[in-house]
Amino acid sequence: MDSRKEQAVSKKLNGYNCAQAVACTYCDYVGMSEETMAALTQGFGAGIGGTMDGTCGAITGACTVVGLADAQAGRMKAMKDAGYIMSNFHKNCGSVTCRELKGIESGKMLKSCEDCVKEAAALLEDVLNSEN
Numbered sequence: 001m002d003s004r005k006e007q008a009v010s011k012k013l014n015g016y017n018c019a020q021a022v023a024c025t026y027c028d029y030v031g032m033s034e035e036t037m038a039a040l041t042q043g044f045g046a047g048i049g050g051t052m053d054g055t056c057g058a059i060t061g062a063c064t065v066v067g068l069a070d071a072q073a074g075r076m077k078a079m080k081d082a083g084y085i086m087s088n089f090h091k092n093c094g095s096v097t098c099r100e101l102k103g104i105e106s107g108k109m110l111k112s113c114e115d116c117v118k119e120a121a122a123l124l125e126d127v128l129n130s131e132n
Contacts, residue, residue, distance in 0.1 A: 008121040009114050015055035017045025020119045022061030022124065029128060040064065047098025057099050058113075059089055065124055066101035081127040086125050089116075 012021035019041040027037040041061050048054035063082040070078035076077045090096050094110040101116060103109040109118070 003122075003125060004007075005118045005121040005125070008012040009118050012114055012117045015057040017042065018057030018117055018120075019044035019061035019064070020057075022058050022120050023064045024061075024131065026065045026124060026128070030065055042117050052099040052102065052104060054098065055086075055096050056089070056101055056116050056120070058116040059085060059096055064129055069128060082128060085120065085123045088126075089119055092119055098102065 008025040013025055015025060016038070020038050021064060023041045024034045025036050026036045032040075038089065041057075043049060044060040044064075045057045046052050048060065052110050062085050065076050066081045066085065070081060086096055093101060093116065095101050097115055099105065101110045102113075
């Protein structure tokens with residue numbers, strides 16, 4: 001698969017929340033329309049429900065695609081792949097929580113939304129391109 005990271009960032013810059021930007025970029029990979037995927041992930045933006053207290057929307061978007069892509073392989077594969085995304089996102093970005101990534105309390109932004117979308121897309125592509 002050719003990388004779609006920049007396409008995901010473009011969606012973010014054009015009105016999609018972070019979860020939608022990632023998930024909708026890969027919706028064809030799991031046989032879902034963009035309209036359905038956007039509706040499915042609309043509540044996951046800004047740390048789930050707009051509170052910024054939860055997991056970064058880019059991660060939840062990537063994990064939504066993983067769950068659909070791994071449906072035939074089963075829950076354990078989906079959990080393994082989602083864990084890969086979570087742990088590597090944390091390692092590469094310093095947090096998985098929207099509020100911390102945006103530096104709301106610390107005043108120090110760890111990653112912009114666009115960079116979070118790009119990172120989650122890259123990790124999702126790792127999973128989608130892997131054989132196991």
